[in-house]
Amino acid sequence: MPRTAVPVTQITRAGVAAPTETTGDPTNNHTIPNNGKMLLLVRNSGSTVARTVTLRLPGLTDGQAITPRTVSVAQSTSRYIGPFPTGDYGSNLLVDVDNAELKLLAFAI
Secondary structure (H helix, E strand, C coil), X not given: CCCEECCEEECCCCCCCCCCCEEXXXXXXXXXXXXXXXXXXXXXXXXXXXXXXXXXXXXXXXXXECCCEEEEECCCXXXXXXXXXXXXXXXXXXXXXXXXXXXXXXXXX
């Protein structure tokens, strides 16, 4: 199946309403449009263990896949992650989650 899309909320000077979180999909994972000035808010809604979000980097170096970046999110906490330069992460950020307890929000400025 295709990756689950996460909508991006454009931040404006007038302000925006808080968007609805996207529940992590550890089976299909996620894709997020990336303008290079996007940041990701990942919330671990679980109260027992840390969870991991993996940011995939496209392309190859010397014919080898680039090692993905992983970020641990402690139980019952949130992490702001970004920005994601398009030269490194591409125009679609590929995000993998290890559990549905992770909730995702994406913001662009």
